[in-house]
Amino acid sequence: MKETAPAVCLQNVSAGYSKITALENINLNIEAGSFTGIIGPNGGGKTTLLKVMLGLLEPWTGQVRIFGQDPQENRRLVGYVPQATNINRQFPISVREVVSMGRLAGKSLFFHRYSTIDNDMINHCLTRLDVLDLAERQIGQLSSGQWQRVLIARALAVEPVLLLLDEPTSGLDANASSMVYELLQELNREITIIMVTHDTLAISAYVRDIACINHHLHYHGEPDISSELIMQLYGCPVDLIAHGVPHRVLEQHGGQP
Amino acid sequence: MISALLHYNFLQNALMGALLASLACGIIGPVIVEKRLVMMSGGIAHTAFGGIGLGYYLQVEPMYTALGFSLFSALSIAQIQRRSSVMPDVLIGMFWPLGMALGILFISFTPGYPPSMSTYLFGDILTVSSSDLWVMAILDAVLIFITFSFFHLLQAYLFDEEFSNTLGLPMVLAEALTYAMIALTVVVLIRVVGIILILALLCVPPALARLFRNDLPAIMGLSVILGAVLCLAGLALSYRFNLASGAAIVILSVTVYSIVQLVLRLCKVY
Ligand SMILES: Nc1ncnc2c1ncn2[C@@H]1O[C@H](COP(=O)(O)OP(=O)(O)O)[C@@H](O)[C@H]1O
Numbered sequence: 055m056k057e058t059a060p061a062v063c064l065q066n067v068s069a070g071y072s073k074i075t076a077l078e079n080i081n082l083n084i085e086a087g088s089f090t091g092i093i094g095p096n097g098g099g100k101t102t103l104l105k106v107m108l109g110l111l112e113p114w115t116g117q118v119r120i121f122g123q124d125p126q127e128n129r130r131l132v133g134y135v136p137q138a139t140n141i142n143r144q145f146p147i148s149v150r151e152v153v154s155m156g157r158l159a160g161k162s163l164f165f166h167r168y169s170t171i172d173n174d175m176i177n178h179c180l181t182r183l184d185v186l187d188l189a190e191r192q193i194g195q196l197s198s199g200q201w202q203r204v205l206i207a208r209a210l211a212v213e214p215v216l217l218l219l220d221e222p223t224s225g226l227d228a229n230a231s232s233m234v235y236e237l238l239q240e241l242n243r244e245i246t247i248i249m250v251t252h253d254t255l256a257i258s259a260y261v262r263d264i265a266c267i268n269h270h271l272h273y274h275g276e277p278d279i280s281s282e283l284i285m286q287l288y289g290c291p292v293d294l295i296a297h298g299v300p301h302r303v304l305e306q307h308g309g310q311p
Numbered sequence: 312m313i314s315a316l317l318h319y320n321f322l323q324n325a326l327m328g329a330l331l332a333s334l335a336c337g338i339i340g341p342v343i344v345e346k347r348l349v350m351m352s353g354g355i356a357h358t359a360f361g362g363i364g365l366g367y368y369l370q371v372e373p374m375y376t377a378l379g380f381s382l383f384s385a386l387s388i389a390q391i392q393r394r395s396s397v398m399p400d401v402l403i404g405m406f407w408p409l410g411m412a413l414g415i416l417f418i419s420f421t422p423g424y425p426p427s428m429s430t431y432l433f434g435d436i437l438t439v440s441s442s443d444l445w446v447m448a449i450l451d452a453v454l455i456f457i458t459f460s461f462f463h464l465l466q467a468y469l470f471d472e473e474f475s476n477t478l479g480l481p482m483v484l485a486e487a488l489t490y491a492m493i494a495l496t497v498v499v500l501i502r503v504v505g506i507i508l509i510l511a512l513l514c515v516p517p518a519l520a521r522l523f524r525n526d527l528p529a530i531m532g533l534s535v536i537l538g539a540v541l542c543l544a545g546l547a548l549s550y551r552f553n554l555a556s557g558a559a560i561v562i563l564s565v566t567v568y569s570i571v572q573l574v575l576r577l578c579k580v581y
């Protein structure tokens with residue numbers, strides 16, 4: 055039943071931090087099952103948009119619905135992959151412990167122990183992201199690609215139906231990036247994915263919809279963005295055009311349900 | 312010193328005090344260091360002085376009023392920080408001296424000769440009484456219980472508050488527990504190193520431990536051991552050379568840390 059409601063529905067949402075307005079009057083519907091890329095300039099409000107969807111930030115005005123419900127009610131449906139650089143990697147914690155965190159939602163935490171089901175799920179996620187052999191390592195001793203995969207594994211341990219990722223490939227080389235995208239594409243068969251990205255490769259080859267955010271929502275639809283829009287969004291024709299995004303053959307995905 | 316230990320009750324108390332203190336600072340020290348709450352803890356420690364002044368004024372055991380006072384301040388500070396936009400540094404810069412000022416005020420209101428505050432400011436492990444030891448032991452037990460029973464919650468809070476919030480984990484509870492534990496630790500440590508010197512005992516053992524281990528429980532365990540060694544060695548120095556015990560422990564701790572860092576660096580170079 056929940057699946058019939060849009061995965062994300064924002065109506066007239068404005069949000070920000072004390073005096074800074076980051077988002078203004080956003081109306082956005084993201085269908086369940088979609089793979090949406092959020093693009094926009096630095097400081098445009100992309101991370102803020104994810105925070106609003108996660109219920110981490112109360113919007114000033116407007117309404118946020120995740121599968122038709124308040125984000126606070128729906129926490130266990132949503133997996134979050136924060137920007138990898140936001141986390142202190144000196145912290146004394148192992149890969150396995152980080153991924154295990156994903157299993158804590160909705161549990162009684164007084165004398166908490168992970169159940170067999172939890173441990174199976176944790177191993178499953180570690181395996182799926184190909185970090186099982188790194189499980190006992192301290193997180194500072196990983197490459198950025200491995201660390202990124204650990205964060206995705208943690209989000210998947212929640213068993214989400216909606217996955218929100220904040221720049222999951224920044225700082226990764228082309229190979230590692232493609233690996234992440236291939237995985238996301240595979241995951242997208244089962245779950246809805248919303249990903250903030252600057253990567254034109256992702257936009258041209260993997261993402262099915264894009265939303266352009268700079269304070270306002272400038273565009274939401276198929277990634278057939280005109281150079282005019284890019285100008286409006288970034289203020290200059292950046293590498294989106296240089297990489298030939300407009301040439302993308304949209305018909306490839308035309309038959310998607 | 313060994314034979315003196317068998318003969319003198321005050322030395323036995325000092326020994327027990329040192330061990331109980333290292334237990335508290337070994338458990339909470341890593342929490343404080345990893346969550347970057349070192350200065351915050353310094354501030355909470357100094358609010359305890361207000362409690363000690365209040366104890367003298369009300370003619371009750373200062374350890375108890377210090378406990379109440381620092382618990383109350385720690386939880387209030389956590390609340391204020393959560394609800395207002397005041398910068399943590401600025402907040403610390405205010406309640407740190409405020410606690411001290413209240414202490415001075417209460418003492419000046421106390422009739423009779425002003426008591427000597429140096430035991431509380433700089434610690435005096437050689438005057439720890441058995442009732443002090445009981446308070447310390449009970450507070451240690453509470454600290455151990457909280458850390459054990461809420462370990463996963465505390466770990467989630469310390470490591471990644473934002474992600475924990477997306478899971479709906481009770482971060483307000485975790486924060487309150489953490490701040491309350493800092494307050495309890497301060498009271499455990501007051502008699503040993505004193506308010507002013509507490510920070511060194513909170514920082515040095517975990518800072519040393521994290522050079523050698525990189526999981527939280529191991530860092531806590533190693534911190535307890537290192538804290539005990541430093542406290543006992545400091546106590547021995549203080550007894551042997553008739554030095555102020557708090558000062559001996561602090562100077563020894565910082566010296567050991569510096570030497571270890573230096574040795575590690577030399578090992579890396581050669
Ligand atoms: N915690 C914060 N406090 C105050 N302002 C913030 C905070 N986080 C972001 N901002 C501001 O909000 C705006 C949008 O930021 P953000 O959503 O992080 O942009 P993006 O992710 O697109 O780079 C920026 O102007 C930024 O400076």
Ligand SMILES: [Mg+2]
Pocket residue numbers: 100101102137220
């Ligand atoms: Mg961002």
